[in-house]
Amino acid sequence: MTTKRKLNAVAMLRRRLAGYSLQAIADEAGVSRTRVHQILTPPVAVKEAVRVKFKDRCAECKTLVGTYGHVHLVGAKGIDTYQDITKLELLCGACHQPKHARKRRKGKTE
Ligand SMILES: [Zn+2]
Ligand SMILES: [Zn+2]
Numbered sequence: 001m002t003t004k005r006k007l008n009a010v011a012m013l014r015r016r017l018a019g020y021s022l023q024a025i026a027d028e029a030g031v032s033r034t035r036v037h038q039i040l041t042p043p044v045a046v047k048e049a050v051r052v053k054f055k056d057r058c059a060e061c062k063t064l065v066g067t068y069g070h071v072h073l074v075g076a077k078g079i080d081t082y083q084d085i086t087k088l089e090l091l092c093g094a095c096h097q098p099k100h101a102r103k104r105r106k107g108k109t110e
Pocket of ligand 1: 058059060061062063091092093094095096
């Protein structure tokens with residue numbers, strides 16, 4: 001990638017983990033919100049591995065979620081955690097949403 005961004009992926013992820021909204025990060029980085037989302041979403045291969053690990057079921061309620069599952073960062077402290085399968089879990093939307101509910105009130109995120 002040769003784009004000149006004001007923030008690299010690590011800097012973006014750091015802000016995301018600190019509770020910034022995608023839009024706030026996009027504004028700071030000078031890129032679109034969609035681009036930030038792409039950068040911060042786990043790579044397809046990682047998501048696949050998480051699905052296999054959790055056998056396509058939500059880690060909390062065991063509902064079968066398959067490709068609709070959300071990949072959630074557990075702990076959310078490190079910066080390379082999207083590559084680290086031990087820190088990721090598969091959740092259904094209903095179980096995932098409350099995990100971000102407190103942070104979410106600050107800004108519009110997803
Ligand atoms: Zn669930
Ligand atoms: Zn999450």
